[in-house]
Amino acid sequence: MTTTPKSASHVPQAEGAEAPDEELKFAIPGDRRIEAANAITSRSMARRLPQLIRRSLALGWQVDRTAVIALLAVQVLSGVLEAFGLMATTGAIKPLITSSHISGDQLRSAAPSLSVLTGAIGLRALLGIASTSLSARLAPRISREAELKLLDAATQAELCAYDNPGYNDRWDAADRGVEVSRDLLTQAQYILAASASLIASACVLTAVHPVLLPLLILAALPKGVASVRAARISYIASLATSRDRRLLGMLRWYLVDKQTADQVRSGTMAPFLLSKYRTTGARIDEATDRATWRSARISLIGGAAGGVAHAVVWAALALLVSAGQISVAALGTAFLALGRVSAGLDGIAGYGAQLFRTGMYLDDWADFIDEAGGHRIDRGPQAPAAPIVVRADNxxxxxxxxxxxxxxxxxxxxxxxxxxALVGENGSGKTTLSKILSALYLPDHGAVTWDGTDTRDLNAHATWARVAVVPQSYANWPLSARENITLGQPTEEGDAAVLAAAHAAGADDVIDDLRSGLNTLLAKEWWGGQELSGGQWQRIALARAFHRPAGLLVLDEPTAALDPRAEHRIFTGLRRLAADRAVVMVTHRLTNVTIADRIVVLDKGRIIQHGTPDQLLAQHDGLFRELWDLQNERTGRVPAQGGPDEGASPNQPALF
Structure with missing residues (x-):
């Protein structure tokens, strides 16, 4: 996500004039999907459809092989029955039109064909029900399997992916692929059904007269080409508006989320944000309207051309009858077969266009799964032990x-x-350094080693299993108190280890007050859980870090939401916890860093001071001493009218 000026012009502003505000806009470096979509042709669709049908069947095969086999068998049997039914039509019509009066003998002659025709129609109806039921069974399972694969791929991406402006957009495109995946098999099934009907009808039509089939295929081409182009326009419009749709989602979140709801109201921002929502929505509507009009125009032209072509086919059929090339009985069969072939070709073209569009979304999904949005974790295989030394080198x-x-x-x-302890002003790089030491990020240059092994050569998940992190924004998992501490990874000691970690974090008091102790669901009340305050959640977050196996412990502003008594309890026990851990602490509360063995002071991404608390306090011209004095400085008093407050101490802090 980037911001761009409202005006593309870079003309210097006149003196006193204000520069325009930058507009929020999503930009994805190297994104060429719209250019790729423009290259779609009918020929490429014809090549692609078999691949998409195979993909749909492969996804179905993964979730329910029996249902896929049954679905294929149903389609084949339905096609065979249709061919028998059409062939039986001639046998049923011919005895009935040999004279103006229908006799019993004629009815008896037509009976076998009528029986075959009736049976075929009935069985095909039953098979249609079976086909619909099988598709309904498979569709949600395919969608869920696609989503599981997507979620698995997302967890296999490097953490730095979230800082890349194109990652979230690729995720959104892949998520759209998950949404349409449930339609993939249904559309493929429709194409298979249309194909089976087409093949059966084409065989019958060719038997009536060979010239009819190629004529009808030519008649279906205009509509097919129009359907492909309309599908391409729809897909391109979806791509072109995807960034604005993401912007709508973000604005919607800011408008209604609890975290910002008080500020929307106190700042009277609702009309302003809603106007931005309307402006963005209008851009989407404009692009959608243009695409809809273009699609309708193309479909109209294709339909008109197809109508003319069908008229030619029916004229050819009339000529064949008048020339005696086909019998009147065969004409009835030809009429039915022509209708079925036409419907089959239209079905393949129409559903093929839908499947092709679905396939383009599925490509986004497949690309994300293959590359995890371009950021798949690719590190070494080694599993580290709890590190003795963690070192960053240049x-x-x-x-x-x-x-x-x-x-x-x-x-x-x-x-x-x-x-x-890592100390410094905002933006100095403290949190980034802690993430690199814990192997959540990999450095662009230089190396971070755990006991001499580069983190690039360590298995990422095995490394993180040796890391315990309390970030500034910790997760409030909607799980039980026990699972919030164990993170679903209990140890052999069971609840004894959970309670020990809770005691070290001061969370034992929180657990004692819960209605069901460790079994209590910690979630918003409308999920049926019990809500905690910010300070109580921070104690739980500390407990989950203390419960992790020994390794590297990273505390980023670990007591920001705690009261003084709870904060004192944490820091007095931290030295004991550090006995079997390497501890990195990030904090702005400098009084807390006095427990540290060493303090590292960062400024604009560089280390400018390093030493013990006493050493850095003794450097009166250093940044640490300056920040220390600023935090501990108490100057000024509330003045009385014409003089100092009566009875006020010279050292009393000012009240503002």
Missing amino acids: ITFQYPSADRPALDDVSLEVRRGEVV
Whole structure:
């Protein structure tokens, strides 16, 4: 997501004039999907349809093989029955039209053919019901399987993917593929049914007269080509409006989410945000209307051309009858077969266009699964033990689209049993450094090693199993209190380990107050759970970190929501917890860093100071001492009228 000026002009502003606000706009570097969609042709669709049918059957095969086999058998049998029914039509008509009066003998002669025809119609109706039922059974399972594959691929992407402006858009496109995946098999099944009907009818029609089939195929081409082009226009319109649809979703979130609801009201922002929503929606409507009109125009031209072509076919049929090339009885069969062939060709063209469009969305889904949005984790196979030494050597890291590196030539070492505090002003790189040390990010340059092994060579998931992180924004999982601490990964000690971690985090008091203890669901009340305050959730978040296996412990502003008593409890027990862990602590509360063995001070992505608390406090011209003094400075008093407050102490803090 990027911002662009409302005006494309870069003409210098006149003196005193205000520059226009930048507009919110999603930009995806290297995205060429619209160009690729424009290259779609009828020929490419004809080549692609068999691949898409195979893909739909393959997805169905993964979820229910028996149902797929049954569906294919139903389609084949339905085609065979249709051919028998059409052939029986001639046998049923011929005895009945030999004279103006129908005798009993004529009816008896037609009876076998009528029986075959009636039986074929009845069985095909039953097979149609079976086909619909099988499709209804498979469709939701295919959609769920597609979504599971997508979710699995998303968890296999590097964390830095979320900082890439194109990742979320590719996710949205892939998610659209999941939405339409339930239609994939249904559309493929319709094409198979139309194909089976077409083949059966074509065989009968060719038996009536060979010239009829090629004429009818030519008659169906205009409508088929029009359907492909209309599908392409619809898909391109969907791509072109995808960024604005994402923008609508974001605006909707800001308008209604609980986190911003108070500020929308207190800032009286609703009319302003709604106007942006309407403006964005109008752009989507305009693009959609253009695409709809173009599709309708193409479909109209295709339908008109197809009508003329069908008139030619029927004229040819009339000429064949008048010339005696086909009998009157065969004419009835030809009429039925022509209708079936025409319907089959229209079905293949129409459903083929729908399947082709669905297939384009499925391509986005398949591409995401193959590449995890272009950011699939690709690291080494080694599984590390709990590290004794975590070391960063001259690392540099820059976020996509950032103006400067978040970290620039940083070197640092953290050992088991010690606490290292990262200090600095906002944007100095503290949180980024903690994520790189814990192997959530990989550096652009330099290396981070765990006991001498580069994190690029370590199995990512095995490495993270040795990491415990309490981030600034911790997750409030809608799970039980026990699962919120174990994260679904209990140890052999069971609840004893859970309660020990809760005690160390000060969360034992929280658990004691829950209605069902560790079994209590922690979720919003309308999910049937029990809600916690921000400070209570922070204790749970600390407990889940303390419950993790020994390794690297990262605490990023770990007590921001805690009261002084709870905060004191955490820091007095941190030294004991650090005995079998390497601890990295990120905080702005400098009074808390006095428990650290070493303090690292960052400024604009570089380490500018490093030492013990006493050493850095002794450096009066250093940034750490400056920040320390600012946090501990208390100047100014509330003045009385004409002089100082009566009875006020000279050191009393000012009240603002």
